[in-house]
Amino acid sequence: MGVGGDAPGFFTSRLSDGIAWARKWSLFPYPFVTACCGMEYMSVSAAHYDLDRFGAAWPRFSPRQADMLLVVGTISQKMAPVLRRVYDQMCEPKWVVAFGVCTCTGGFYDNYATVQGIDRIIPVDLYIPGCPPRPETVLDALMKLQAKIQKQRHPLIGAVRNAGASAS
Amino acid sequence: MTDATGENPLIGRLREQFGDAIVETHAFRGDLTVVVVPERYHDAARFLRDDPECSFDFLADLTAVDRLKLKQKPRFEVVVHFYSREKNTRIRLKTRPNSDAEPSVQSLTDLYPAANWPEREVFDMFGIRFAGHPNLKRILMYEEFSGHPLRKDYPVNKRQPLIEERPVPDDRLGMTF
Ligand code: SF4
Numbered sequence: 001m002g003v004g005g006d007a008p009g010f011f012t013s014r015l016s017d018g019i020a021w022a023r024k025w026s027l028f029p030y031p032f033v034t035a036c037c038g039m040e041y042m043s044v045s046a047a048h049y050d051l052d053r054f055g056a057a058w059p060r061f062s063p064r065q066a067d068m069l070l071v072v073g074t075i076s077q078k079m080a081p082v083l084r085r086v087y088d089q090m091c092e093p094k095w096v097v098a099f100g101v102c103t104c105t106g107g108f109y110d111n112y113a114t115v116q117g118i119d120r121i122i123p124v125d126l127y128i129p130g131c132p133p134r135p136e137t138v139l140d141a142l143m144k145l146q147a148k149i150q151k152q153r154h155p156l157i158g159a160v161r162n163a164g165a166s167a168s
Numbered sequence: 169m170t171d172a173t174g175e176n177p178l179i180g181r182l183r184e185q186f187g188d189a190i191v192e193t194h195a196f197r198g199d200l201t202v203v204v205v206p207e208r209y210h211d212a213a214r215f216l217r218d219d220p221e222c223s224f225d226f227l228a229d230l231t232a233v234d235r236l237k238l239k240q241k242p243r244f245e246v247v248v249h250f251y252s253r254e255k256n257t258r259i260r261l262k263t264r265p266n267s268d269a270e271p272s273v274q275s276l277t278d279l280y281p282a283a284n285w286p287e288r289e290v291f292d293m294f295g296i297r298f299a300g301h302p303n304l305k306r307i308l309m310y311e312e313f314s315g316h317p318l319r320k321d322y323p324v325n326k327r328q329p330l331i332e333e334r335p336v337p338d339d340r341l342g343m344t345f
Pocket of ligand 1: 035036038074107133
């Protein structure tokens with residue numbers, strides 16, 4: 001029954017599930033809002049769509065207190081290193097959501113100023129398409145992220161890993 | 169507003185002063201345009217500012233046009249918009265740098281400090297150099313950027329390198345923009 005080992009026993013996997021359950025219902029988002037998608041983000045987090053139902057309503061404006069990086073809006077080449085720094089400043093465990101087509105692929109800004117997808121800079125857990133995505137899409141994405149978190153392994157020591165991912 | 173010859177008096181005055189150096193003029197309902205040869209561009213701007221009939225004391229905008237796809241020679245055109253606060257009139261001064269490969273015109277920063285950043289932007293976007301500019305470097309793009317993105321032959325989906333984070337210039341710390 002190795003704690004944090006690759007073949008968890010009954011106790012550690014129960015513990016991991018419990019931690020996952022706690023984590024997926026208390027996601028503290030860091031909204032990295034740069035462009036028009038921000039309006040939609042405001043709409044999702046306001047009372048009508050109410051992100052709080054998923055425990056993800058309390059934006060932390062310090063990356064050190066956040067565990068979900070919501071990248072909302074166009075990322076320009078000059079903004080890219082700042083986004084990278086914000087990601088690096090976040091403590092593990094952390095998840096990244098690319099909100100809107102600009103962050104997924106650069107969208108229609110196929111030009112000299114825009115980063116063609118934030119996955120050129122940081123790893124992304126979830127892509128939300130749409131320009132901007134409808135609030136329902138965002139809620140759906142949040143539920144998918146929760147499902148993903150539940151499936152991941154949450155050892156007491158060490159980084160969060162994808163369940164079933166090859167042990168490397 | 170025209171004089172006896174049907175020409176706008178302001179343009180007439182410029183023509184009197186600069187003669188053959190004026191390449192082209194255009195006037196339509198108080199919307200005046202004067203194209204001068206690059207050699208007299210700085211003089212024309214000085215005249216527009218200092219002449220009491222003109223007194224264009226405000227440089228409203230400075231930009232450029234790449235006329236590559238218009239198949240016109242010379243390729244680049246620098247466009248300056250002036251405004252006279254005293255007379256409430258506007259004029260557009262244009263000049264076409266002679267060289268297409270290394271376009272360059274005289275900087276207006278000594279006449280109008282407001283020309284400083286627009287000239288840097290034109291340099292950044294079009295690669296037109298301004299002789300006598302105190303700090304001619306890129307203003308919007310970063311140093312690693314290669315090419316000038318608003319040139320018509322810049323490939324629209326060309327990729328540029330990702331860059332490092334660098335300190336934000338702060339004039340309180342003695343850094344220049
Ligand atoms: S995806 Fe559309 S709405 Fe969102 S930031 Fe880009 S352009 Fe704006």
